């Protein structure tokens with residue numbers, strides 16, 4: 001494809017994306033296709049001869065679009081958001097255009113230095129501790145997902161605890177780690193991958209607000225030590241996936257300090273709220289964490305994938321993950337004056353992902369970002385008030401930020417029916433969890449373009465369908 005053809009087709013693609021965003025509300029939010037429906041429209045084998053670009057783009061509209069669940073619809077309230085924005089998409093496009101592989105500082109100095117710089121910007125933006133700055137003992141890195149970041153934290157904890165012996169000899173089977181019953185499943189997966197075994201992850205009980213009970217944590221740790229085991233890692237969550245519960249990080253940190261355990265804080269979605277000083281209470285105690293992670297690709301208008309991972313002391317992470325085969329040796333690395341991010345995560349190669357984050361932060365400014373976060377929280381709180389005022393419903397967990405967990409009082413079956421009917425209508429999309437053993441609906445306000453009218457309409461539709469349930 002010549003630069004001239006690229007220019008022409010590129011304009012067509014950008015037009016298509018802009019049109020998509022302007023009509024995204026007209027599609028059913030949850031895709032309606034049946035399993036196999038998309039594949040059945042694709043030729044069984046790859047084309048022998050090249051095809052016209054117009055034809056390829058046409059198939060996006062014809063074949064692909066029906067199989068899309070519209071995460072960028074303002075009526076998307078499911079899971080946690082994966083929101084995006086114009087500047088983020090364009091930043092990603094520039095990253096593709098440059099086509100850089102930034103595994104080492106020397107393979108594109110700007111890729112490393114912009115990333116370090118933007119991650120340093122975020123530390124005061126979010127009120128995070130200064131030890132996470134690259135100019136102190138720690139530093140930040142962009143990873144693909146919170147799952148990968150938490151795996152890296154667990155590996156570094158494992159190595160710090162065993163004086164880096166596990167890296168050479170493997171685990172001796174006595175290492176144990178702790179999270180709560182509400183912790184994201186990525187920690188269990190990390191235990192499997194790290195060779196520590198999911199049986200050696202203790203799921204600590206939670207209180208009535210679904211936050212970890214620190215006294216239960218202390219009890220489990222002491223029991224394990226008595227049994228000859230070696231506790232090494234605790235994951236505290238700020239904003240659990242199920243109900244947005246906030247673990248008491250400060251009290252958990254005290255236990256971690258007493259027993260020299262690595263404290264990792266997972267704030268995948270809610271971390272973004274700390275842009276606003278009034279929500280910074282969520283960071284209470286984070287100054288004691290050994291590592292911290294949050295996803296700009298959830299709630300910070302930066303399209304997937306973009307996770308930020310910070311460590312308080314980078315040497316543990318680097319010593320855990322560093323490798324230096326002959327073919328990667330270079331003067332920059334030898335000088336010791338540069339960061340080589342290949343030593344900060346699992347994979348070697350890496351994209352220039354800081355560009356999209358840089359575009360987002362510069363385009364909105366901190367005040368612009370705060371404006372949208374505040375608006376999402378305000379709309380979620382408005383929804384909370386409506387639920388409170390309707391005696392058919394109850395709130396299932398405290399809603400401190402942008403996630404509302406609620407349910408009909410009339411039982412699991414009614415809630416399941418209500419959710420299925422709403423989602424099938426295509427007017428909105430929400431998902432569920434189980435809290436206290438009960439089927440609970442989750443409504444998370446976090447899509448970039450969700451406005452008051454969308455949340456009002458969502459509540460109207462919920463009320464309508466609830467009314468019909470009563471009659472059926």
Ligand SMILES: *Cc1c(COP(=O)(O)O)cnc(C)c1O
Nearest residue numbers: 145146147184240241266268269
């Ligand atoms: C979404 C979520 C994750 C997983 O995020 P990925 O980036 O998809 O790996 C981890 N922890 C929490 C608390 C989450 O909400």
